[in-house]
Amino acid sequence: PTRDMGVVSLELILKDLDSVERRIDRVQRAVKAGDKKAAQELDLLKRVQTHLLDEKSVRTMSLMGDHEKELLDSFFLLSAKPILYAANVAESEILTGNVYVEEVQAWAKEEGSEVVVVSAEIESQLAQLAPDEKNMFLEDMGLENSGLERLIKAAYHLLxxxxxxxxxxxxxxxxxxxxxxxxxxxxxxxxxxxxxxxxxxxxxxxxxxxxxxxxxxxxxxxxxxxxxxxxxxxxxxxxxxxxxx
Missing domain, CATH: 3.10.20.30 (Beta-grasp domain)
Structure with missing residues (x-):
């Protein structure tokens, strides 16, 4: 899975790099015209460009204060968006995970993202049960919440x-x-x-x-x-x- 994650990540980085370089050309003209705000934007854009050229997502950048965060948000860069990974496993692995889950978790930790382990097999069974039966089923599985509930909570926390x-x-x-x-x-x-x-x-x-x-x-x-x-x-x-x- 980390191979596929890397491919998607690189595609987003390349798309952002194209957007940033086009924006730099536009902002440089404003700087030459004496726009002081444009000069601040250009400084951040060049730092973002360097970060992207190192094949790093913008979300992993260090920013200097809320002003830079607001400015960066105005660029609408794809690799700046927070990411939540859903790792689908077999029913028997929902509590223990597996080596692939560990790889995804290590990747996510490095870039400051989150991972929720789910089992599509379990979720499919839960969808067919009445509320009381769902609670009994989850208890038998050793789970407090369904994968969908944990996914929603993680998404809310991330955002x-x-x-x-x-x-x-x-x-x-x-x-x-x-x-x-x-x-x-x-x-x-x-x-x-x-x-x-x-x-x-x-x-x-x-x-x-x-x-x-x-x-x-x-x-x-x-x-x-x-x-x-x-x-x-x-x-x-x-x-x-x-x-x-």
Missing amino acids: GLITYITAGVKEVRAWTITRGTKAPGAAGVIHSDFERGFIRAETIKYEDYVRLGSESAARQAGLLRAEGKEYVVQDGDVIHFLFNV
Whole structure:
């Protein structure tokens, strides 16, 4: 598998190198015209070019601060994207892995990527089972979660994403936000009016909500918190937003 991974990686690097070299030509003209911002961009582009010429993915580059990260993101380079590898194994190897999994894990570690070991055979069987049967099947296999669930969690972690929940009378819904998002920004994912007229976020930890069974029970137990504009939403928060526009 590492041979195929290397081929794909090199193709992305060559594509990025072509994009960077064309951008360098364009930015150099702006530098000659006296554009100071273009000079900063040119410096980063040349470092990226050198990195790519060494057949290294851009994601492995060392950057100097958030400014360079934002600038690099604006280049939209393929080899700068985070990578998650799914290593498919036989049912009998789901807990132990094999030599190929070890190769993939070593490769991923070197480039700062992640690996999830899955078994398509097991996932196929799980897809045909009822929820209760799935739990029993996973327990018998010595697994806490399905491969699909582990893949989703790993992808969220890699992309810096979390989920918060709204639980109304008509529906319960999960909303995806970037880790570190404050309450008004999280509210804005539902509707811009929620963010514009944000008052507060009535928040319950997911574990408390499930254990107590309802918002009213959590309120009576003193586990419902009123959070303001500076509150950083946590993964799994159950939130009721109050707003006025």
